[in-house]
Amino acid sequence: MDLEFNPFKPGSGLRPPALEGRDEQIGAFELLVARSKRQNYDRGPILSGLRGVGKTTLLNTLVEHADRQGWLTIAIEARPSEAGTTAVRAKLSQELTVGLRRYSRKHRIQHAIDPLIDLARGFSLGLGLGPATASFSLDQRPAASGDIDLDLEELVEAITAELRPRSSAFGLFIDEMQDLDSDLLSALLAVQHRASQREWPFFLIGAGLPNLPAVLAGNRSYAERQFLYSTIGPLTPAAAADALRIPVRRQGGDFTDDALAVLVQASGGYPYFLQEYGKAIWNIAPHSPFQLEDAELAVEVGRRHLDEGFFPSRWNRATDRERRYLTALAATGEETPRSGKVAQLMGSTATGVSDVRNSAIRKGLIWAPEHGRIAFTVPGMADFIRRQPAE
Ligand SMILES: Nc1ncnc2c1ncn2[C@@H]1O[C@H](COP(=O)(O)OP(=O)(O)OP(=O)(O)O)[C@@H](O)[C@H]1O
Ligand SMILES: [Mg+2]
Incomplete structure (x- = not known):
């Protein structure tokens, strides 16, 4: 088939041509957002699963939904190691400022948000990061007590106080959350705890490896009850078949049933593998519908790609x-x-x-x-x- 039109995208967090099998998690999140507009607050989701199963993709989908629905959204990716800690803290501070600015422009409420931006800058000072830009307005004392728990709480309280009357909410989305440094994690969990008790519209939404729930529970014992935990697993055979067939049909092509069955079986329902095999069969098949022999060859080629990259x-x-x-x-x-x-x-x-x-x-x-x-x-x-x- 024409390589130019190949719809499949093996990669990291790349939006797949058809996002299949995640209706339950997306539906639950849409409900959370809808309820937040009525100031009826639920627990945020924690998505955990193996590598390549589609956590980042799903998390991005949730961010986009929240954003469209008028939430203030901030998304970061945690990283292991000490160097990672500094980089992630810097990124969080930067994203806070950028996110607030974007929000204030979009909703035309500079007067309400500008003081929060000063506060966010103070927060980065408190994290030992230095101000993102040099000046603070004179009457705004930045919240730089240096105690990350207190500073974060103050910041979240101030932000949500502005958002709540607007029926909006603050979503902090953290990918690879198992790698977050434990001091920052512990401060975030404490703020989430406080927020739930006081009905501040603040939601931590995380994605990470299967050990993430244990990492959270190990950090704060109440973390077990703070979130809605969801295991992101391989797709069912029907969803896996749709993830392959829908994008191909959209381009006017198709699979024979046995060709499709071979790819679904070889992928084990894992999204990354589906994208790799889908890409391979599209490139290999001389014409549509894709045949059994095309599928068998695609599994070989796809596996070779996995052996050269993914693994x-x-x-x-x-x-x-x-x-x-x-x-x-x-x-x-x-x-x-x-x-x-x-x-x-x-x-x-x-x-x-x-x-x-x-x-x-x-x-x-x-x-x-x-x-x-x-x-x-x-x-x-x-x-x-x-x-x-x-x-
Ligand atoms: N529901 C889905 N249906 C079809 N393809 C998907 C689905 N979810 C993700 N994909 C595809 O699978 C691949 C891996 O997705 P993603 O990077 O989100 O996985 P991940 O779980 O975050 O992996 P890692 O643990 O390595 O970060 C991407 O190419 C993406 O387009
Ligand atoms: Mg990921």
């Missing part, structure tokens, strides 16, 4: 020792083996390898689905590792 981008981030751990995990042949079993395959004990296990968890390569068990965060990673030539 190595994770694998290459691992140290030699972490790779040995991942290889042992793959060698168990189980989805969620006991950590002890992995350690045994490395000729060690669970305690002996706990440091490497923890560092791989911090890098988001693996996670602990339950106490004493371990699993990959990347679907298909075990097969990829088993395909690697032994070193």
